[in-house]
Amino acid sequence: MNCIVCVASVPDTASVIKLKADGTGIDESGIKWIVSPYDEYALEAALQLTEAKGGEVTVVTYGPAGAEPALRDCLARGAHKAVHVLGGEKTLGDSFTIARVLAAAIKGRAHDLVLCGVKGVGTDCSQVGQMLAELLGLPHVAIVTALEVGEGSLAATREVEGGKEKVECPLPALLTCQKGLNEPRYAALKGIMAAKKKPVDKLEVSSLGIQEGADLFYAVARFELPPAKSAGTIIQGENDPAGAAAQLVKLLREEAKAI
Amino acid sequence: MAGILVFVEQRDGEIRKASLQAVSEAKRHGGAGGEVTAVLVGAGIGAAAAGLGAWGAARVFVADNPALGLYSAEGYTEAVAAAAAKAQPSAIFVAGTAMGRDLAPRVAARLGVGAIADVVKLALDGDAFTARRPIYSGKAFAEATTAGKRPQVISLRPNVFAAEESGGSAAVESLDGLGLAIRAVVKELVKAAGGELDVAEADIIVSGGRGIKGPENFALIKSLADALGGAVGASRAVVDAGWIAHSHQVGQTGKVVSPSLYVACGISGAIQHLAGMSSSKIIVAINKDPDAPIFKIADYGIVGDLFEVIPPMVAAIKAL
Numbered sequence: 305m306n307c308i309v310c311v312a313s314v315p316d317t318a319s320v321i322k323l324k325a326d327g328t329g330i331d332e333s334g335i336k337w338i339v340s341p342y343d344e345y346a347l348e349a350a351l352q353l354t355e356a357k358g359g360e361v362t363v364v365t366y367g368p369a370g371a372e373p374a375l376r377d378c379l380a381r382g383a384h385k386a387v388h389v390l391g392g393e394k395t396l397g398d399s400f401t402i403a404r405v406l407a408a409a410i411k412g413r414a415h416d417l418v419l420c421g422v423k424g425v426g427t428d429c430s431q432v433g434q435m436l437a438e439l440l441g442l443p444h445v446a447i448v449t450a451l452e453v454g455e456g457s458l459a460a461t462r463e464v465e466g467g468k469e470k471v472e473c474p475l476p477a478l479l480t481c482q483k484g485l486n487e488p489r490y491a492a493l494k495g496i497m498a499a500k501k502k503p504v505d506k507l508e509v510s511s512l513g514i515q516e517g518a519d520l521f522y523a524v525a526r527f528e529l530p531p532a533k534s535a536g537t538i539i540q541g542e543n544d545p546a547g548a549a550a551q552l553v554k555l556l557r558e559e560a561k562a563i
Numbered sequence: 564m565a566g567i568l569v570f571v572e573q574r575d576g577e578i579r580k581a582s583l584q585a586v587s588e589a590k591r592h593g594g595a596g597g598e599v600t601a602v603l604v605g606a607g608i609g610a611a612a613a614g615l616g617a618w619g620a621a622r623v624f625v626a627d628n629p630a631l632g633l634y635s636a637e638g639y640t641e642a643v644a645a646a647a648a649k650a651q652p653s654a655i656f657v658a659g660t661a662m663g664r665d666l667a668p669r670v671a672a673r674l675g676v677g678a679i680a681d682v683v684k685l686a687l688d689g690d691a692f693t694a695r696r697p698i699y700s701g702k703a704f705a706e707a708t709t710a711g712k713r714p715q716v717i718s719l720r721p722n723v724f725a726a727e728e729s730g731g732s733a734a735v736e737s738l739d740g741l742g743l744a745i746r747a748v749v750k751e752l753v754k755a756a757g758g759e760l761d762v763a764e765a766d767i768i769v770s771g772g773r774g775i776k777g778p779e780n781f782a783l784i785k786s787l788a789d790a791l792g793g794a795v796g797a798s799r800a801v802v803d804a805g806w807i808a809h810s811h812q813v814g815q816t817g818k819v820v821s822p823s824l825y826v827a828c829g830i831s832g833a834i835q836h837l838a839g840m841s842s843s844k845i846i847v848a849i850n851k852d853p854d855a856p857i858f859k860i861a862d863y864g865i866v867g868d869l870f871e872v873i874p875p876m877v878a879a880i881k882a883l
């Protein structure tokens with residue numbers, strides 16, 4: 305059972321997002337970078353599968369040099385190998401280019417299962433996994449919250465509005481992993497030491513036959529911060545909760561026209 | 564290439580509201596200089612097709628096939644790609660439901676183009692859309708384009724765009740001869756107990772957080788949700804505590820929702836919670852801590868004990 309896990313290095317979810325003065329991008333100073341939280345579910349699923357069935361976990365990232373700690377973190381948690389495609393500054397949010405780069409990096413490496421997160425925190429696209437599946441010619445199951453892998457096939461549960469779908473699928477396949485699938489492990493000190501000796505295969509995008517930035521599929525004309533919200537109407541309800549409740553319902557009906 | 568192709572989602576033959584919003588939005592942009600064409604996919608769904616004319620579709624392709632009864636990314640991609648080959652649209656709209664968010668990127672990759680997800684506003688310049696979408700969980704917005712690539716595959720956030728009938732009729736054509744090779748097969752759709760309204764679909768949501776003290780008190784949250792005809796949501800803290808299922812969670816690692824009314828009860832308003840609900844049209848907070856961050860984004864709020872505030876609120880709503 306060989307698994308390839310795609311991991312994105314993203315700003316910590318508690319980061320304060322500021323724009324560059326000219327509005328052309330995000331000011332990255334002071335941001336702490338982490339493994340995108342959903343990718344942790346993907347990695348954990350792959351680690352559990354290879355522990356049970358043998359085989360290797362390879363983590364792949366496409367990102368600048370600063371993404372390497374994310375790969376080391378995955379190696380420290382137990383991944384066997386890592387592939388780092390260097391670049392990505394010009395293609396942030398360009399899901400199709402990212403998928404093309406990942407597809408080229410994955411082709412030729414043994415994989416029974418390719419695992420992604422449901423979404424990269426920050427870009428918030430939820431697109432790369434499905435695009436990658438199409439480019440690799442694999443079936444995919446997205447938003448997976450439960451998984452059983454058998455001989456040559458898998459059974460997965462995915463979350464949809466108002467219920468769950470039970471899906472069966474032959475291997476090789478691609479999954480996008482959602483919270484609930486497992487409890488990701490943290491790296492232990494022993495793993496952190498071992499990770500230092502594990503191989504990281506560094507590649508240039510051009511070596512994959514793609515000219516980064518020459519053929520974009522997504523471009524941001526302008527970044528903006530959300531408009532400031534004007535202060536709301538806050539009712540002090542400690543002494544007269546019933547009166548406050550009645551006043552709120554009246555405002556919602558007559559002023560906000562929300563009920 | 565001209566016109567807009569809209570993937571229309573149905574469940575048990577009933578068209579989803581979010582898809583009507585997408586068809587209406589396509590119509591409002593005049594079909595981007597062409598026609599609005601819809602593509603409807605499923606089994607035994609023909610009856611729903613003609614009605615799409617009233618919402619702005621001039622033409623409807625129907626892929627009616629027993630193998631397409633339950634959603635399949637591969638099967639539905641085949642159908643939408645076949646419709647795109649016929650309609651040659653300059654844009655493809657998809658409602659950003661769980662199905663739409665799964666389908667749009669696969670369709671785009673099949674057509675060799677990118678896609679723009681979770682769009683909350685569209686501007687048409689000539690025949691190309693610029694799309695506004697939240698990034699960093701709504702902490703910023705990007706005005707995005709497809710860098711000149713066509714068709715522009717765009718998923719629209721549900722409940723942001725209005726659905727409006729424009730009164731027309733549609734020519735219905737069946738989409739036959741699809742080369743279906745479905746590997747990932749949905750064996751079963753397990754519906755949530757009691758036909759519970761899902762937060763992702765609800766127009767009104769009442770959410771409970773750690774301030775409700777225990778799982779039994781979701782009954783109080785539900786009484787308010789029922790009085791308003793809404794769904795029950797939750798913060799991650801109470802989902803992690805096992806008080807309610809993850810399908811109710813709103814936020815960065817839960818669902819992103821844009822209801823017309825969001826009522827947060829006993830929720831502090833952590834940035835990861837706000838990520839899931841800050842685009843709600845009206846936000847109401849009930850919290851006993853006047854400094855709770857949730858009040859910063861609330862349109863209305865009560866500083867008070869939710870156990871004392873909610874029962875009279877329910878009574879006042881019922882008395883309306």
Ligand SMILES: Cc1cc2nc3c(=O)[nH]c(=O)nc-3n(C[C@H](O)[C@H](O)[C@H](O)COP(=O)(O)OP(=O)(O)OC[C@H]3O[C@@H](n4cnc5c(N)ncnc54)[C@H](O)[C@@H]3O)c2cc1C
Nearest residue numbers: 772773774798799800814815816817829830831836851869
């Ligand atoms: C990577 C990551 C992802 C996350 N994703 C999510 C997510 O998707 N969704 C999410 O919600 N959180 C998420 N979180 C967690 C988030 O940071 C907060 O911990 C969580 O939202 C807090 O939940 P809460 O507001 O219910 O609890 P608390 O922060 O404990 O707040 C409880 C509130 O209840 C009030 N209260 C107490 N008693 C009463 C009473 N009797 N009447 C009225 N008010 C009362 C208190 O004043 C307080 O403000 C995430 C965190 C991380 C790190």
Ligand SMILES: Nc1ncnc2c1ncn2[C@@H]1O[C@H](COP(=O)(O)O)[C@@H](O)[C@H]1O
Nearest residue numbers: 310311366420421423424429430431432
């Ligand atoms: N630059 C990247 N490198 C490796 N994997 C990525 C990258 N970007 C996205 N992914 C994978 O694709 C998933 C979905 O990302 P997105 O479509 O950006 O929301 C992530 O959870 C990762 O598994």
